[in-house]
Ligand SMILES: [Zn+2]
């Protein structure tokens with residue numbers, strides 16, 4: 001729970017996000033790629049994680065934390081860099097929550 005990964009790209013972009021749906025004590029988050037910001041974000045899902053988990057793909061995260069009108073989509077690893085479109089590399093694992 002609460003695991004984050006460092007993702008790096010050949011263009012120099014770096015992000016520390018879950019890279020997938022993540023269930024933690026503080027709720028469920030999803031990783032999104034914002035095309036407007038060209039960044040990856042972990043965002044809170046508005047409802048508890050569903051069962052079966054496969055249906056999570058139908059959940060709508062709140063969207064980009066920087067702007068409601070930003071263009072974004074759910075992002076899971078392996079996925080494209082939000083800046084250059086190349087596939088990002090998986091770096092070290094970081095457990096942020098106990
Ligand atoms: Zn954005």
Ligand SMILES: [Zn+2]
Pocket residue numbers: 009010011012013081082083084085086
């Ligand atoms: Zn890149």
